[in-house]
Amino acid sequence: MLSRVFASAVLGVEARTIGIEVNVDIGIGYHLVGLPDNAIKESNYRIAAALQNNGYKIPGKKITINLFPADLRKEGSAYDLTLATGILVASGQIQPVLSLDSYMIMGELSLDGSVQPIKGALPIALNARKMGFTGFILPRANAQEAAIVEGLHVYGVNNLEEVVGLMQGKGSVQREVVDLEKTFYEEQKEHDFDFSEVRGQETIKRCMEVAAAGGHNIILIGPPGSGKTMLARRLPSILPPMTLSEALETTKIHSVVGKISSSGVITQRPFRSPHHTISDVALVGGGSYPQPGEISLSHNGVLFLDELPEFKRGVLEVMRQPLEDREVTISRARFTVSYPCSFMLVASMNPSPAGYFIDGDSKGMNSPNEVRRYLGKISGPLLDRIDLHVEVTPVPFEKLAETRKGEESAVIRKRVVAARALQTQRLKKEQGVHYNAQMNTRHIRKYCSLSPESQRLLKSAMDRLNLSARAYDRILKVSRTIADLAHSDTIQGDHIAEAIQYRSLDREGWLA
Incomplete structure (x- = not known):
């Protein structure tokens, strides 16, 4: 059958529909075809145990299972429940009242028949x-x-028995x-x-407000303990709230x-802070079976790279094109996938290997040549994609001892939202451009006269100030x-x- x-x-x-045909015929054997990976090939052991422990069985006949389209590689354990359902129906052990052609079924089976979570439920539902x-x-x-997709009847099940009951029009599983x-x-x-928790640093807070208002990438340069990480972690609190489509x-x-919350939908802008030992694949995505990297997980949010010169140069260089295109494409011999990665890059770094500016008073001070080698770990083309370079100096004791709270994020956010609204209105005729950081040279000439x-x-x-030529467009934006x-x-x-003040690294003699 x-x-x-x-x-x-x-x-x-994105998701693509996979059909699974199960044929039970005279003979012996279990044949699985259609480019399954090892996890799917091993599924027969999980399915056999799950069926046995729930009062069913693998028929002692020849079972042929075809996963189509046959030229598309299938991977993962999420097909267990689909295969088990197909075997039960083909062997006549259940008579479904639901139309199998109208339902998508997915889930990983444990040996006792319980159903484990899967990845990609939302794109599959869409x-x-x-x-x-x-x-x-x-x-x-x-x-x-999956239920956030309107117009689709979604049924969450805990075990194989609930699936069988649902197929036969019995049981208590509710939509x-x-x-x-x-x-x-x-x-x-x-x-x-x-x-409001940040003491002092009014100039830097103003710079963060400018970065948030225009979606500009920013690098914070200062000694240890000056507040770089503290400021970066608070940036999402002043970004405009996410829209439903975002x-x-x-x-x-x-x-x-x-990585989905219990509510099923992400409502806060992501803030990702990978360690400096991260690989290029983990940062931009890829692998034998491509997965999104940190830059895609930061989409519509903030990617924070702490101690930027400590990252491998090759890792940083692979970000150059995604920063421009706001999309990363992973190409393999059989297929190509693309992940969106429109994020704000916030980087921080010490001004020297010892951690301090060259001011003549700092202990452990490095020579200018050592500092140049240290800063040379960051390429010019990457810095060219960062609009704001800001020096962060330590907060004096008087500011730290203040009991008065600073301006709250909610107040700053109102100004940011108002500025973004002006940009959206101005750029409404430009395809794919919504805020100032996304403008190219043509837009700059048109809107920044x-x-x-x-x-x-x-x-x-x-x-x-001997500013470099590449600083010109950045200053205008x-x-x-x-x-x-x-x-x-x-x-x-x-x-x-004010914009000129935010280009520290472009100034000739900055190291002096």
């Missing part, structure tokens, strides 16, 4: 709706995640229902970190790697953001002057 059930394979952040499936049967732990908008807005809670896009990526007076000021500053924060339609001289 022949049965056909359906599942899905996740490629990148694909099921797109392909016209009525419902999706999957592990209870993934039910809320999982989630009000996406209600869940999304209820889960938008206060951040764990707030800028939340779904971010949730899809985290779903693929199995300067008055003759401002042009003279910028030229004078670049000549006097940042000054446009500063003007937006001031609700100014035009870029004024004071906006240019």
Whole structure:
């Protein structure tokens, strides 16, 4: 007897329908075809034990299982429940009242028949709706995640017996229902970190506000204990709240790697802080079976690289193209996958190997040549993609001892949201450009025009401070953001002057 059930394979952040045909015929043997990996080949042992422990059995006949399309490699243990259901139906052990052609079934089986969570439940659910499936049967732990897809009947099950009961129209398994908008807005809670907890550092907080308002990448340069990490961790608290579409896009990526909260949807902007020993594959994604890397897990959020020169140079260099394209493409012989990676890069570093500026008073001071070698670990093309270079100095005791709280993140966020709204309105006719950091040279020439007076000021500053040519566009983009924060339609001289202050590493003689 022949049965056909359906599942899905996740490629990148999208899913593709997989059909599974099970044929039980006269003879002996268990044959699995259609490019399964080792985890699927081993599934017959898990399935046999699960069926045996729930009052069913693997038929003592010839079982042929075909996974189609046959030229697409299938991987993982999430097909266990699909295969088990197909075997039960093909061998006549259950008579389903549900139409198997209308339901997608996925889950990993334990030997006692319990169903374990899977990865990629959200993209699979989206694909099921797109392909016209009525419902999706999957592990209870993934039910809320899949149920945020409207128009799809989602059933979360705990074990094989519940699946059989559901197939036969019995049992007590209820459809999982989630009000996406209600869940999304209820889960938008206060951040764990707030800028009001930061003592002093008013200039740096202003710089972080500018970075958040324009989506600019930023590098913080200062000695140990000056507050670089503390400031970076508070940046998400002043970024604009996620929109529902951003939340779904971010949730899809985290779903693929199995990192989803109990509510099923990510409502806070991600903050990722990988260790400096990370490999290039772990950072940008890839592997034998490609998975998203840290830059994709930071999508719509912040990627924080602490102690930037300690990262391997090759690891940092692979970020150059994703920073520009806001997408990373992983190519293999048989397939190519793409992951979105539109994130804010926040980096921090010491000004020298000893950790201090060259000011003549610091203990353990390095020579200028040692400092140049240290800074030389970061390539010019990578620095060229960072708009703001800011020096962070230690906070004096008087500021640390203050009991008065600083400005709260909620207040700063209001100004950031207002500035972003101006940018969105200005750039609404530009495809894929929503805020100032995304502007290219053409956009800069169009939207960042300067008055003759401002042009003279910028030229004078670049000549006097020996700023590099690559700093020119960056200064214009940042000054446009500063003007937006001031609700100014035009870029004024004071906006240019402030933007110039945020290019420390471009100044000739900065090490002196």
